[in-house]
Amino acid sequence: MLLAQAEQRSCLTESMPVDQILEIKRDVYNWSTSRNRNEAKHVIVAWHIVTEDNGATGDYSNQGIYELMEALNSNYMEHNFFFTLDTITRTANSSWFNDWNGQNSGAQEGYQALSIDPYHYMNIYTADLWSIGAEGYSYLPNQWANNSYMQSVNLDYRNVNVGLAWMLTHEVGHHLGLDHTFSGNCTYPNDGIDDTPQHNESGLWSCNSNQDTCPDDPGNDPVTNYMNYSGSCQNEYTPGQEDWQHYMTENYHPGYLENNFNYPALSVNGASFLQDSDGDGQFNPGDTTRVKVVLANEWGGDAVNVSLTLETDDPRVTILDNYISFNGSPLGDITIPAGEISSTVFDWFLITADADAVPGNIQCTVTMTAGTDEYPYQEQETINLDLTLSHFGFPLDGIVVKSSPIVADLDNDGVKEIYFGSDNEALHGYNSLVSRSMVFRSSRQTEFVQVLL
Numbered sequence: 179m180l181l182a183q184a185e186q187r188s189c190l191t192e193s194m195p196v197d198q199i200l201e202i203k204r205d206v207y208n209w210s211t212s213r214n215r216n217e218a219k220h221v222i223v224a225w226h227i228v229t230e231d232n233g234a235t236g237d238y239s240n241q242g243i244y245e246l247m248e249a250l251n252s253n254y255m256e257h258n259f260f261f262t263l264d265t266i267t268r269t270a271n272s273s274w275f276n277d278w279n280g281q282n283s284g285a286q287e288g289y290q291a292l293s294i295d296p297y298h299y300m301n302i303y304t305a306d307l308w309s310i311g312a313e314g315y316s317y318l319p320n321q322w323a324n325n326s327y328m329q330s331v332n333l334d335y336r337n338v339n340v341g342l343a344w345m346l347t348h349e350v351g352h353h354l355g356l357d358h359t360f361s362g363n364c365t366y367p368n369d370g371i372d373d374t375p376q377h378n379e380s381g382l383w384s385c386n387s388n389q390d391t392c393p394d395d396p397g398n399d400p401v402t403n404y405m406n407y408s409g410s411c412q413n414e415y416t417p418g419q420e421d422w423q424h425y426m427t428e429n430y431h432p433g434y435l436e437n438n439f440n441y442p443a444l445s446v447n448g449a450s451f452l453q454d455s456d457g458d459g460q461f462n463p464g465d466t467t468r469v470k471v472v473l474a475n476e477w478g479g480d481a482v483n484v485s486l487t488l489e490t491d492d493p494r495v496t497i498l499d500n501y502i503s504f505n506g507s508p509l510g511d512i513t514i515p516a517g518e519i520s521s522t523v524f525d526w527f528l529i530t531a532d533a534d535a536v537p538g539n540i541q542c543t544v545t546m547t548a549g550t551d552e553y554p555y556q557e558q559e560t561i562n563l564d565l566t567l568s569h570f571g572f573p574l575d576g577i578v579v580k581s582s583p584i585v586a587d588l589d590n591d592g593v594k595e596i597y598f599g600s601d602n603e604a605l606h607g608y609n610s611l612v613s614r615s616m617v618f619r620s621s622r623q624t625e626f627v628q629v630l631l
């Protein structure tokens with residue numbers, strides 16, 4: 179039983195039969211006790227935009243898709259699922275667009291015509307779903323053969339909006355095997371997952387964390403769970419839901435296990451100045467300074483053949499050396515594995531500021547390239563370099579050292595570094611090659627951060 183109110187359109191994914199839920203619940207339990215961490219899984223995405231015949235109604239920009247994919251990755255990263263957008267298609271077909279309602283509708287014809295390799299790809303479709311009272315729907319993976327064109331994620335085209343990323347996350351949750359947390363309405367086994375408290379459909383569309391619509395069951399309603407309907411406060415999966423999705427993927431989307439990580443996901447983790455003209459670690463007017471950049475490889479494949487270029491339009495500075503290579507250093511080629519950060523020791527940018535330059539932020543673009551001829555990777559990021567009149571002192575301004583320093587050669591370069599944690603939850607590292615601290619912040623506090631100085 180699902181809501182189908184005009185002003186509160188629902189998700190039309192149907193619940194799994196109770197006997198299936200019980201069987202999977204038992205299997206997930208047996209499987210999860212035999213393993214440690216869930217293996218990282220890579221889902222390749224084909225995104226299909228279906229529009230009216232005029233090609234305009236139902237269409238939107240590719241940028242909207244990129245932003246939504248980034249949000250999806252952000253929501254799933256801690257659960258070790260990663261998504262790469264591979265293909266975008268656009269198809270003008272009014273009879274499909276206005277009848278996108280699963281089996282025996284225009285949608286089925288659309289799936290048959292448009293789907294790309296459903297064994298390896300997650301196919302996402304957008305059309306007019308509001309007309310059937312839905313924001314979206316997906317098929318549970320055990321409902322169809324794993325190479326069936328019916329395996330699909332479906333969203334109303336108006337929900338391609340990064341502010342509504344919880345909707346796509348919810349639909350992907352179904353695609354990876356999750357039921358609604360309110361499935362069963364306070365009746366065992368509900369969604370089959372022990373750490374999502376039961377709740378009742380009468381309590382949907384609420385962000386009230388004190389709400390408890392199944393008072394005989396432990397716990398308040400999981401209003402912040404992605405598999406609920408509450409809107410913008412949906413922001414989490416439980417460990418039980420993570421296990422369930424990995425189990426279902428391994429058993430019902432086995433093709434996803436064959437998808438390699440072909441690309442890294444690089445970002446600038448920090449930049450620092452060293453060996454500036456007056457040696458104070460600050461970039462002052464009149465200084466010439468080296469700029470070191472710390473890169474993070476957030477997820478995906480190893481980053482190989484990494485190089486950086488620096489550009490700016492700001493007339494206050496001149497870039498004397500705009501290229502850093504992570505290859506060919508005396509330490510060998512530097513590869514950045516997924517989940518780690520790294521910097522070069524023997525290569526840097528060199529910039530100089532006019533002596534009469536007005537202090538302030540110098541906006542620069544860093545272009546990061548990596549990969550191989552077969553899988554070339556490029557990403558750009560804007561960074562701000564602080565041109566300042568102040569001078570660097572020790573101890574660090576504004577940082578309270580929380581932990582006892584650790585002196586160790588973690589990067590095995592033969593030089594001991596000093597590491598300490600501070601009250602801003604960053605890990606700081608120094609070594610004798612570096613005259614200025616680099617600050618590394620880990621998004622996952624429990625993760626070990628390897629620092630290559």
Ligand SMILES: [Zn+2]
Binds near residue numbers: 189190191349352358
């Ligand atoms: Zn749903």
